[in-house]
Amino acid sequence: MMDILMNRRTIRKYTDIKVDDILLQEILAAGCRTSTTGNMQVYSIIITRSEAMKKALAPLHFNQKVVTEAPVLITFCADFNRFNKWCLQRNTEPGYDNFLSFVTASIDAMLVAQTVCIAAESKGLGICYLGTTTYMANKIIEVLKLPKGVVPITTITMGWPAEIPEQVDRLPLEAILHNEVYSDYSKEEINRYYSEKENRSDSKQFVDENKKETLAQVFTDVRYKKADNVHFSKILLQVLKDQGFMNQ
Numbered sequence: 001m002m003d004i005l006m007n008r009r010t011i012r013k014y015t016d017i018k019v020d021d022i023l024l025q026e027i028l029a030a031g032c033r034t035s036t037t038g039n040m041q042v043y044s045i046i047i048t049r050s051e052a053m054k055k056a057l058a059p060l061h062f063n064q065k066v067v068t069e070a071p072v073l074i075t076f077c078a079d080f081n082r083f084n085k086w087c088l089q090r091n092t093e094p095g096y097d098n099f100l101s102f103v104t105a106s107i108d109a110m111l112v113a114q115t116v117c118i119a120a121e122s123k124g125l126g127i128c129y130l131g132t133t134t135y136m137a138n139k140i141i142e143v144l145k146l147p148k149g150v151v152p153i154t155t156i157t158m159g160w161p162a163e164i165p166e167q168v169d170r171l172p173l174e175a176i177l178h179n180e181v182y183s184d185y186s187k188e189e190i191n192r193y194y195s196e197k198e199n200r201s202d203s204k205q206f207v208d209e210n211k212k213e214t215l216a217q218v219f220t221d222v223r224y225k226k227a228d229n230v231h232f233s234k235i236l237l238q239v240l241k242d243q244g245f246m247n248q
């Protein structure tokens, strides 16, 4: 298991071999053994296999090629709808129409998503997360017919790998770790911790291609721009209101 975790990489190209339904069910069942808040399982999992649904979802994932090329897409949703219905049918009033409950259900959804990924990777499958799910949650809600109480949190693509890309870097572990209390970063530490990433040839190429001075500028000016973040935040906040998570 440690080898699987240490050697994994995101896979964005898949063979034509189908992901067998029984195998997928096994992976999803293993994923659902992950920890879940109060054992409430406040999440739902939506499987997309049909070409028609992939085509409908593709533009909502900014037409990333992996969406139509992958045999399976799986969208993980924060879901209090089912739990609320159970409460109402059992003579009690649910109190989950608030932001905390959204965060609770999102945590549950991400935990199950990541456990499904590990289960899939342990079987030799490849996965790619799609962060576009939270950007376009309003439209994904329409396409996937998500009722009130349900918000899409993340999507993964899954299939048999047709590539073994180079592993990408990670910050050194010491950059992430704090002992007992948070130890804030000096300028020198920031320089040291980011130097390996900045000195990689692919990073330098990225900076040149985008005509930037630093790698950080590629993030702030190209990949994750403030204007986009503000725009998609507004949409997501509206989604939380519409889906009934901002009432208290």
Ligand SMILES: Cc1cc2nc3c(=O)[nH]c(=O)nc-3n(C[C@H](O)[C@H](O)[C@H](O)COP(=O)(O)O)c2cc1C
Binding pocket: 008, 009, 010, 011, 012, 064, 128, 129, 130, 131, 132, 154, 167, 168
């Ligand atoms: C929440 C989340 C959203 C992501 N969104 C995308 C995406 O939209 N498209 C994509 O190609 N990769 C996406 N990724 C994959 C990351 O780019 C990838 O994990 C990262 O570059 C590290 O590469 P590795 O997984 O191969 O180690 C996402 C990953 C996460 C965790």
